[in-house]
Amino acid sequence: MRILDLLGVPVRAGFFRDDQASIRAGATHDGFLYSDAPLTPGFRAVREPGMAVSLMLLLEDGRVALGDCAEVQYAGAGGRSTLIDPDRLLDEAVRGLRPALVGREIDGFRPLAEEIDAALVDGGPISLPLRYGISQALLDAAAQAAGVTMAEVVRDEYDTGVELAPVPIYAQSGDDRYSTVDKMILKRVDVLPHGLINTIDGKLGRRGELLLEYVAWVRDRILHLRVDDYAPVIHVDVYGTVGLIFDGDLDAVADYLARLAKEAAPFHLRVEHPVDAGDREGQIAAYVALRRMLASRGAAVELVADEWCNTLDDIRAFLAASAADMIQVKTPDLGGVGNTIEALLDVRRAGFGAFCGGTCNETDVSARVSAQIAMACGADQVLAKPGMGVDEGLMIVGNEMTRTAALARTRSLRAAQTD
Template sequence: MKIIDVLCVPVRTGFYRDDQAAIRADATHDGFLYEGRPLTPGFSAIREPGTAVSVMLILSDGQVALGDCAEVQYAGAGGRAPVFGVDEALAQIRQHIAPTLIGRPVTGFRELAEETDSLRADGQPLAAAVRYGVTQALLHAAALAAGLTMAEVVQHEYDTDVPLLPVPLYAQTGDDRYTNVDKMILKEVDVLPHGLINQVDTKLGAGGGLLKNYVRWLRERILTTRARPEYAPRLHLDTYGTIGIEFDQDLDRIARYLDELAVQASPFKLRIEHPIDAGSRDGQVNVYTELRRMLAARGIPVDLVVDEWCNTREDIEAFVSAGAADVIHVKTPDLGGINNTIEALLYVRRHGLAAYCGGTCNETDISARVSAHIAMACGADQVLAKPGMGVDEGLMIVGNEMARTAALARSRAASGRALSGAGDGVR
């Protein structure tokens, strides 16, 4: 089977892109919009509609492999790539991707993905979003050619030795952080609520009081409304560096505050993502290493999750080697080719840390489904329910994809139709 054509078209994402710098600077809501001027280059407003480019690889047997080029909600923040440009993405795909892929046989995923991910334009790597979407399509093409799921292709080509089972789902409330928690409890989501704690005054509160009250409410809401006493979700809150802002980057005060949050969360396990922003990767590694040491020395049961300043495989390796986090957020669009996401998840897992296959609400149904396959094949600790902030849609897309994939893998194993293939491709 060969790739005979490459088509691409602009499409919508499941959410919006937001100027994190402007929001941190206390931009105020105007309905669903924000008032004020953007601060991050590339934004024309603080909140803008999310955009993506859908890549379609036309195969010689008439099948079509799909992948979507998308960026994170907070583009251009925390050392990430600049704001995604649809016109630039279309041009890169047509000028650099299509000539490379048209006519190529589909004998597997890994080799062709690595080649595509390493392509250059004017001496620079192609946009991360472009590499992300095109390699999704390459994985889908390999699966179509082999008559397998994408998870099975990854499991085989990377020799993951991981059973294809659904992994814990992590859902996001967005700003509707009370009603959406009720949805999560009703559907017994494994990890919740994210919370979107991205402003000090309105979400963290003076001395962290608003967040502390929210964690207390969260605990009580779960205990009083859950249908089964066995349901005990992990609490995972993303604080966007606001804790560091409120406590003047003072690690002792931050550690004491995290201890207070853990008390409010008990008996549920607590993870805090991005409590402090040190302004650079090296600074973030140093701060996280010291804060994690302090938490361990004091017996404070809070896991630290790294996100910003941990955007590439090299960044992830730096955090892992320094022991600078308990959980590594492998933020799928930031890593470019999904071959990098696969390698990163496996690297984190091999080194004994929790590998979170994440991403962003600002993706598409296609990229979310591909992420589900990768999370399963790599044995991720949790996977983000995406796209969007409505809870139900992301849970349906990612959760159902994992359920179907697991059922197919079980059926194949039971019937003896297991995957066969050489190490450099799929037969």
């Protein structure tokens, strides 16, 4: 199966891109928007529509393989790349990718994907969003050429040894932190609610009291609404704000997280990015210390690494130091999806929680690819994306995994009968 052409078009992302620095500094809400000036370079406003570019590989049999270039919601924060410029990205695709791909034979995914991920344009590496999008399209093309799902391609080419089955889904609430929890409970979401605890006043509290109340409310709401023995994991993302209210005092942070775990009981608690140390080395050191402190307190809470744990090298550095209980593999930050696959497998082999994450600001295409990769790598959880509405992300990711598992199972049964 040869590639006849590469097309690219700007498309809508599933949410918005937000200036995290301004929001964490207390930017004033103006309806859904913010009225303050942005602080992060590249932003014209604190909240802007998300940008994405869809890449289409035209194959010689008339089929089309898709991949979407996406940016994270908090672009430019925590060591991440800056905002997508669709015009610049399309120009880069035409000059750098199209000549390298047109006429190439698709007889698998991994070798060609690794070649493109390492390619240079104008003497430098291809931009992360472009590598993310084109690698999705190459995986789609490889699956179509072989007549199998993308998950089967990943499982076989990377020898993951995983049975293809849906993995636990993590849903995120956005600012609507209460009614969306009811949705999650009714739909029996495995991991909830995210909470978007990205400001101190109004969400965390100057002494952390608002988050303590919120976690207790989530616990009570689960107990009130659940049927049978439904017991989701409570996972909150606090964007480094806990460290801010305690002025970086890790002992105080550990005491607070231990209190938070007691409020969550009988449900298991995960806390994402409790402190922000400002760089990778500092973040690793802080997490190592926090894990030790939490263990000494017997606190039933897991630390989830996100900011400053962006690239494959970053993830391997966190793993080498045992600097988290769970690693979010934030898919757009790793460039080609081959790096996402490698990262998830590395995390699993190291014995830590493998979270196939990403951002609400992705697209339906990248969400489906992420879902199949999460299955093929045996991830411990996958993000429901895109968007912050809960229902749409759950549908896209959940249905993709259900369909993929059924197809792979049927193919395996038929192969066994033939043998």
